[in-house]
Amino acid sequence: MTAPLAEASADTSGPPRDHLGTSNPIRVALLGLGQVGAAVARLAGHTPGRRIEVTGALVRRPAGRNGWPFPLVADPRALLDGRPDVVIEVLGGVEPARSIVLAALERGIPVVTANKSLLARCADELFAAAASSGAPLRYEAAVIPGVPFLCAFAHRPLASRITRLSAILNGTSNFIVSRLSRGSSFEDALGLARERGYAEPDATRDLDGTDAAEKLVILVRQFARVGVRPDRLTRTGIDCLDTQDLHCAAAFGGAIRPVACADWTSAFSAWVGPAFVPEAHPLSRVDGVSNAICLDSPTASAPLVFAGPGAGPEVTAATILDDVLSTGQTKGFVRSTHVITTPPTQHAPARWFVRFRDIGLRFDTRDVSELLSAHDVWIDRWSVEGQPGGDRSRRALTLPCDQRGLDAGLGAVRAATGCNVFAIRALEAPCG
Amino acid sequence: MTAPLAEASADTSGPPRDHLGTSNPIRVALLGLGQVGAAVARLAGHTPGRRIEVTGALVRRPAGRNGWPFPLVADPRALLDGRPDVVIEVLGGVEPARSIVLAALERGIPVVTANKSLLARCADELFAAAASSGAPLRYEAAVIPGVPFLCAFAHRPLASRITRLSAILNGTSNFIVSRLSRGSSFEDALGLARERGYAEPDATRDLDGTDAAEKLVILVRQFARVGVRPDRLTRTGIDCLDTQDLHCAAAFGGAIRPVACADWTSAFSAWVGPAFVPEAHPLSRVDGVSNAICLDSPTASAPLVFAGPGAGPEVTAATILDDVLSTGQTKGFVRSTHVITTPPTQHAPARWFVRFRDIGLRFDTRDVSELLSAHDVWIDRWSVEGQPGGDRSRRALTLPCDQRGLDAGLGAVRAATGCNVFAIRALEAPCG
Numbered sequence: 001m002t003a004p005l006a007e008a009s010a011d012t013s014g015p016p017r018d019h020l021g022t023s024n025p026i027r028v029a030l031l032g033l034g035q036v037g038a039a040v041a042r043l044a045g046h047t048p049g050r051r052i053e054v055t056g057a058l059v060r061r062p063a064g065r066n067g068w069p070f071p072l073v074a075d076p077r078a079l080l081d082g083r084p085d086v087v088i089e090v091l092g093g094v095e096p097a098r099s100i101v102l103a104a105l106e107r108g109i110p111v112v113t114a115n116k117s118l119l120a121r122c123a124d125e126l127f128a129a130a131a132s133s134g135a136p137l138r139y140e141a142a143v144i145p146g147v148p149f150l151c152a153f154a155h156r157p158l159a160s161r162i163t164r165l166s167a168i169l170n171g172t173s174n175f176i177v178s179r180l181s182r183g184s185s186f187e188d189a190l191g192l193a194r195e196r197g198y199a200e201p202d203a204t205r206d207l208d209g210t211d212a213a214e215k216l217v218i219l220v221r222q223f224a225r226v227g228v229r230p231d232r233l234t235r236t237g238i239d240c241l242d243t244q245d246l247h248c249a250a251a252f253g254g255a256i257r258p259v260a261c262a263d264w265t266s267a268f269s270a271w272v273g274p275a276f277v278p279e280a281h282p283l284s285r286v287d288g289v290s291n292a293i294c295l296d297s298p299t300a301s302a303p304l305v306f307a308g309p310g311a312g313p314e315v316t317a318a319t320i321l322d323d324v325l326s327t328g329q330t331k332g333f334v335r336s337t338h339v340i341t342t343p344p345t346q347h348a349p350a351r352w353f354v355r356f357r358d359i360g361l362r363f364d365t366r367d368v369s370e371l372l373s374a375h376d377v378w379i380d381r382w383s384v385e386g387q388p389g390g391d392r393s394r395r396a397l398t399l400p401c402d403q404r405g406l407d408a409g410l411g412a413v414r415a416a417t418g419c420n421v422f423a424i425r426a427l428e429a430p431c432g
Numbered sequence: 433m434t435a436p437l438a439e440a441s442a443d444t445s446g447p448p449r450d451h452l453g454t455s456n457p458i459r460v461a462l463l464g465l466g467q468v469g470a471a472v473a474r475l476a477g478h479t480p481g482r483r484i485e486v487t488g489a490l491v492r493r494p495a496g497r498n499g500w501p502f503p504l505v506a507d508p509r510a511l512l513d514g515r516p517d518v519v520i521e522v523l524g525g526v527e528p529a530r531s532i533v534l535a536a537l538e539r540g541i542p543v544v545t546a547n548k549s550l551l552a553r554c555a556d557e558l559f560a561a562a563a564s565s566g567a568p569l570r571y572e573a574a575v576i577p578g579v580p581f582l583c584a585f586a587h588r589p590l591a592s593r594i595t596r597l598s599a600i601l602n603g604t605s606n607f608i609v610s611r612l613s614r615g616s617s618f619e620d621a622l623g624l625a626r627e628r629g630y631a632e633p634d635a636t637r638d639l640d641g642t643d644a645a646e647k648l649v650i651l652v653r654q655f656a657r658v659g660v661r662p663d664r665l666t667r668t669g670i671d672c673l674d675t676q677d678l679h680c681a682a683a684f685g686g687a688i689r690p691v692a693c694a695d696w697t698s699a700f701s702a703w704v705g706p707a708f709v710p711e712a713h714p715l716s717r718v719d720g721v722s723n724a725i726c727l728d729s730p731t732a733s734a735p736l737v738f739a740g741p742g743a744g745p746e747v748t749a750a751t752i753l754d755d756v757l758s759t760g761q762t763k764g765f766v767r768s769t770h771v772i773t774t775p776p777t778q779h780a781p782a783r784w785f786v787r788f789r790d791i792g793l794r795f796d797t798r799d800v801s802e803l804l805s806a807h808d809v810w811i812d813r814w815s816v817e818g819q820p821g822g823d824r825s826r827r828a829l830t831l832p833c834d835q836r837g838l839d840a841g842l843g844a845v846r847a848a849t850g851c852n853v854f855a856i857r858a859l860e861a862p863c864g
Contacts, residue, residue, distance in 0.1 A: 048589040147736055148591045152584035155758035157480040158750040159580045282739070285717070290734050301741045302722050304579055307714070308736040315732070318590040326587035 025053035026324060029084035031076065031100055032091035033057045033068075036114060039317035040088060041068060047321055055084055058091070058100070076100040080107060086324050089113040098122050105129040105137060112323040114141035114316055120214035120230045123221055138323040143169065143215045144291040145316040147308035150222060151326070162223045162304075163265040164296040166281075166427055169215040171289035171310025172199045172206035173238045173258040177274065178287050181246040181255065186239065197312075198289050208237040209258070209272040216260040216270055223295070224264040234347075236273030240422055245355060248383045248395040254278040256353070257286065259427065265298070269347045273424060276353035276397065280429035282307075296430060303430045349400045351380070351426035354410070357393045359419040365394055368413050375409035377401045392419075397426065457485040458756060461516035463508065463532055464523035465489045465500075468546060471749035472520060473500060479753055487516055490523070490532070508532040512539060518756050521545040530554050537561040537569060544755040546573035546748055552646035552662045555653055570755040575601065575647045576723040577748040579740035582654060583758070594655045594736075595697040596728040598713075598859055601647040603721035603742025604631045604638035605670045605690040609706065610719050613678040613687065618671065629744075630721050640669040641690070641704040648692040648702055655727070656696040666779075668705030672854055677787060680815045680827040686710040688785070689718065691859065697730070701779045705856060708785035708829065712861035714739075728862060735862045781832040783812070783858035786842070789825045791851040797826055800845050807841035809833045829858060 028044065030037055037057065044052040054070045056079050062072035073079060076096065080087070080103060087104040089111060091097040097118045104111050106129055113119065119126070119142055130137040140150050144167075153160045168174050175198050179189035190207075193199035205211045213230040220226050238258050249256045257277045262270035277284040282305045286292040292307035309315055356368060369379050383395040398406070410421045460476065462469055469489065476484040486502045488511050494504035505511060508528065512519070512535060519536040521543060523529040529550045536543050538561055545551065551558070551574055562569040572582050576599075585592045600606050607630050611621035622639075625631035637643045645662040652658050670690050681688045689709045694702035709716040714737045718724040724739035741747060788800060797814050804811065815827040830838070842853045 043590075048593070146732065146734075148584040148588055149581075151588070152580040156580055156583070156754035157757060158475075158754045161480070288734075292737075299746065300578065301744070302578075302720075302739075304738075304740040305724075306736075306738055307734075309732050309734040312733070322588035322590045325589060 025051040026085045026327075027053050027055045027082075028086045028088050028324060029079040029082065030054050030057040030070075031079070031087060031089040031097065033059050033065075033072065034090065034092070035313040036090045036316050036320070037088075039313040040090065040320055041070075043314070043317050043321055047325060050325060052321060052324055055079075055082055076103070080104055080109065084109060086110045086112060086327055088320055088324065089115055089118070090320070091115065093117055094121055098126075101126060101137075102129050105133055105135045108133040108135045110136045110138070110327045112138045112141075112320055112327070114139070114145065114320055116142045116211070116214040116218060120217040123218070124227060136327055138327065139218070140323050141316050141319040143218050144293060144306070144308065145311050145319040147291065147293075147306050148319065148322070149293070149306040151323075153222065160223060161299065162295045162297050164261075164263045165219060165223060165293060166259055166261045166283060166296075167216070167219070167293035168257055168283055168286050168291050169212040169260045169293075170206050170209075170258060171291055172203055173209075173212070174286065174291070174310070175199075175289045176207075177238055177241065177246070177256060177258055180241055180243050181250070183243055185243065186241070198310075207239055209235040209260075212258065212260045213272045216262060216272060219260075219293075220262050220264075220270055224262065224268065226264065226268055228268075228270065234271035234273070236271075236424065238274050241274055244393065245353075245395065249276055249353065251383065252276065252353070252381055252397050254281075254426075255284045256424070257283050259283060261425075261427070263348065267348075271347065271425070275424055276351070276426035278427065278429045281427050282430070283427070294430065347403050347425075349402050351400050351428075352398045352406055352423045353395065353426055354398065354421065354423040355393060355395050356413065356417075357420040357422070359392045359394065360417045361392070363417045363419075365396075368394075368396075368417065371412045371416055372398075372409040375405040375412065377406050377409040457483040458517045458759075459485050459487045459514075460518045460520050460756060461511040461514065462486050462489040462502075463511070463519060463521040463529065465491050465497075465504065466522065466524070467745040468522045468748045468752070469520075471745040472522065472752055473502075475746070475749050475753055479757060482757060484753060484756055487511075487514055508535070512536055512541065516541060518542045518544060518759055520752055520756065521547055521550070522752070523547065525549055526553055530558075533558060533569075534561050537565055537567045540565040540567045542568045542570070542759045544570045544573075544752050544759070546571070546577065546752055548574045548643070548646040548650060552649040555650070556659060568759055570759065571650070572755050573748045573751040575650055576725060576738070576740065577743050577751040579723065579725075579738050580751065580754070581725065581738040583755075585654065592655060593731065594727045594729050596693075596695045597651060597655060597725060598691055598693045598715060598728075599648070599651070599725035600689055600715055600718050600723050601644040601692045601725075602638050602641075602690060603723055604635055605641075605644070606718065606723070606742070607631075607721045608639075609670055609673065609678070609688060609690055612673055612675050613682070615675055617675065618673070630742075639671055641667040641692075644690065644692045645704045648694060648704055651692075651725075652694050652696075652702055656694065656700065658696065658700055660700075660702065666703035666705070668703075668856065670706050673706055676825065677785075677827065681708055681785065683815065684708065684785070684813055684829050686713075686858075687716045688856070689715050691715060693857075693859070695780065699780075703779065703857070707856055708783070708858035710859065710861045713859050714862070715859070726862065779835050779857075781834050783832050783860070784830045784838055784855045785827065785858055786830065786853065786855040787825060787827050788845065788849075789852040789854070791824045791826065792849045793824070795849045795851075797828075800826075800828075800849065803844045803848055804830075804841040807837045807844065809837050809841040 044054050056071045059072045101111050175193050176189040213233045217230050259275045260272045289310040291310040294303040294305050296303045365382050378399045379396045380399045381397045476486050488503045491504045533543050607625050608621040645665045649662045688706050691707045692704045721742040723742040726735040726737050728735045801811050810831045811828045812831045813829045
C-alpha cells in the first residue's frame with residue numbers, strides 16, 4: 001500500500017502536485033462518530049478534487065450500529081495499525097482522545113482535530129509529539145470552525161504580531177444574549193437554542209464560559225505564545241444577565257456580548273464573560289450564532305476582523321476535511337517552542353457595566369456614587385429605568401478604573417445598602 | 433552558495449524545520465524601490481525568526497541613489513543571475529514587471545508580488561510559468577494587503593465553495609465616501625486623503641474604480657475560477673456622488689460605499705462602483721481607509737467577513753515579507769487549471785438608488801413613478817429632501833428590477849422631464 005500523503009509532501013521542489021491531479025484517495029481513520037464524525041463521514045466521499053476515504057471509525061459500542069461503508073471498531077490500535085494517511089479526532093474530551101492522538105503522532109501519522117478541550121489542556125505534549133515525529137497536527141475546526149483564519153497566521157510571523165484579541169467564540173451563548181436583547185427571557189432563549197440545534201441538552205459548558213475559555217487558551221497559545229490552563233482564566237457565565245441589562249446597554253450606546261479577551265501588550269491578562277461592547281466596536285454587531293474575532297496590533301491603524309457562521313456539524317466537518325486536504329500542501333501549524341507558561345496577571349484599568357439590584361429604600365444613586373468615589377471609582381452614566389417604589393435596580397457605566405478599587409467600592413456599596421451587585425467589563429472601541 | 437529555501441522545502445517528511453530554527457538568511461532580489469519597495473528593504477532585516485537579506489534592487493536610474501546596503505542595478509538580468517531565493521516584484525504596472533517575473537518563474541525562482549495590474553492582466557501566462565517550473569507565485573499583498581485571507585483559502589477547497597462576494601477593496605475611495613457622509617465636499621475629502629498619504633497625487637485609478645476592478649479580477653479568478661479582463665467589468669467612479677446622496681442613503685437606512693461585487697451563483701456578473709448598502713450588510717460599517725470582503729456560500733448561514741486596515745507601504749511590505757517567509761512552508765497559491773474565460777453576463781434583478789436632478793418644474797415624483805412603472809420599475813421609497821422652488825433633486829430606492837427595464841424607464845424619465853439621472857445598485861443584506 002502506498003502512502004500518497006507522504007509522497008505528495010516530499011515533492012515540493014517539482015511542479016505543484018495538488019489534490020486535483022492526484023487520484024489516490026487520502027485514507028483517514030475517524031475517532032468518534034457523533035454529530036461531527038457522522039458529518040465528516042458523509043462529506044468525505046464528496047470533496048472537490050482529491051477523494052477522502054474513511055477506512056474505519058472508533059466508537060464505544062460498535063455492535064448494532066450499521067449503515068456505514070467502513071468498519072466500526074472499539075479498539076483504536078486496529079485503526080492505527082491500518083496505517084491511515086490521516087487520523088481525524090472528533091471524540092471530544094481529554095481521554096481517550098489524548099492517548100490515541102499521541103500514539104498517532106508518535107507513529108508519524110498526521111492528526112486533524114476539532115477537540116478544543118484536548119488542545120486547551122494537553123497542547124504541550126501534543127505539539128512536542130508532533131514536532132518530534134514531524135507529523136502535522138491541525139486544528140482549524142477547534143476555534144470558529146466556519147472561518148478559516150488560524151491557518152493564515154500559521155506561517156506569517158509579521159501578520160501575527162498581535163498583542164490583543166477580543167472575540168465571540170461561542171455561538172450558543174451569543175444566540176441567547178441576542179435573544180435577550182430582543183426581549184426574550186433567558187429560559188425561552190435557551191429553549192429556542194435547543195429547538196434549533198444550537199445548544200446541546202446540557203449546555204453548561206456553553207453558558208458558563210468553559211467552551212469559550214478553552215478556545216481562548218488555544219488562541220493565546222498561537223498568538224501570544226503563552227501556555228495557560230483554561231481554569232486559570234477569569235470566567236463569568238451569561239446566566240446572570242437579564243433583559244433589562246440588554247436594554248440598558250443599548251441605551252448606553254452599545255450591546256452586551258459574550259466575549260473572550262486577552263491582552264499581552266504589557267502584562268498578560270485573559271478573561272471570558274459577558275461584556276458591554278460599545279457600538280463602534282466590531283463585535284457589537286455580531287448577532288445570533290455568528291462568531292467573530294478582532295486582532296489588534298500596535299502597528300495597525302485598525303483591528304483585523306474575521307467573522308462568520310458559528311459551529312454546526314456540517315461546517316465543522318468541512319473545515320476538518322479542508323485540514324485533511326491541506327495536510328500534504330502545507331507544514332504543520334504551531335511551533336511548540338517559545339511557549340511561556342504564565343498565570344493570568346492583573347487586568348488593565350477598564351470601564352465597567354454595573355447592576356445594583358434591590359438597593360435599600362433609604363439610598364439613591366448619589367449615595368452609591370459617593371460610596372464608590374471613595375475607592376476612586378467614578379460613574380460615567382446612570383440608567384434611568386429605576387422607578388421609585390418599583391424595581392429599584394439601577395445600572396451604571398463607570399469611567400476606567402482599577403479592578404481592585406472597583407471590588408472594594410462595590411463591597412462598600414453592598415455593605416451599606418444591602419443591594420445585590422453584579423459587574424461586567426466594558427470593551428474599548430478600537431482606535432482607527 | 434547553498435539554496436536554503438529549496439533545502440527547507442524538500443524537507444517535509446522529517447521534523448518541521450521552521451524559520452525560527454534556520455540561520456541562513458533568505459536572499460531576495462527586489463524589483464522596484466518606490467514606497468513599498470523601500471519599506472520592504474527597511475523591514476527585511478528585522479523579520480521575526482528567519483532573516484531576509486536583500487541582495488540587490490532594480491531601479492530605473494541607479495546613479496546617485498545611495499544609502500542602501502545592497503547594490504542598485506538597472507539590468508534585471510544581473511539580479512536573476514545572482515540566483516536569489518525569492519524575487520519580490522513591486523514595480524507596479526505590466527512591463528517590465530511581466531517579463532522579469534516570467535523570467536524568474538521560468539528559472540524556478542519563487543516570486544512574491546503586490547502588483548494587481550500585472551496579476552489582473554497576465555494571470556494565465558504567469559500561473560502557467562509557475563506551474564511549469566514548480567516555482568510558487570504569491571500575491572497576498574495584491575488584495576487587502578492588511579488582512580491575510582487569500583492564503584487561507586489556497587488549500588481549502590471546501591471553504592472555497594463561494595458563489596458570491598462583495599468587498600471594499602480601495603481604501604482611498606472608501607475614505608473619500610466616508611468623508612462625504614460627514615458633510616465634506618468631494619474636493620475637500622480628496623485633499624484630506626492626499627494630505628494624509630491615502631491618495632497619490634494622481635488618484636484617477638482609485639476614483640474611477642480601475643484599482644478595485646483589478647483586485648476583483650484577481651478574486652474572481654481565485655474563487656470563481658473565472659478569468660476576465662478588468663476592462664470587461666461594469667465600472668462606475670465615485671466622483672458622481674454628492675453629500676446629499678450620502679445623507680439620503682442614511683435616511684433610507686443604509687450607507688453608500690465604493691464596492692466591488694461578483695456573483696456566479698448562476699450566471700456570472702461582476703461590477704465595481706458606489707452602491708447603496710443597507711445597514712444590516714457587514715460592509716455598511718466599514719469606514720475610512722479600511723477594507724473588507726464578504727464571501728457568501730449557498731450552504732453557510734452567514735457570510736464570511738474579513739476586514740482590516742487598507743493598504744499602506746508598511747502593511748504591504750509586512751505582507752510581502754510574510755509571503756517570502758511562508759514560501760518554504762507551503763506550496764504555491766493558485767492552480768492554473770480550470771479557469772474559464774467568460775465575459776460578464778447579465779446582472780440579476782436588484783434594487784437601485786436613483787437620483788433625479790433638475791426635474792422640470794411641471795413634474796413631481798408621481799409623474800416620475802408613473803413613467804417608471806410603465807417599464808416595471810417600482811419605487812420603494814422617495815427622499816423627502818426636495819423643496820419646492822429650491823433644489824429639485826429627488827432620490828429614490830426602487831424595488832428589485834431588471835436592469836434593462838431600469839435603463840428604459842430612466843430614459844423615459846429623462847426624455848419627458850429633462851432631468852439628469854444617476855443610478856447605483858443597492859446590495860441586499862445577507863440572510864442569516
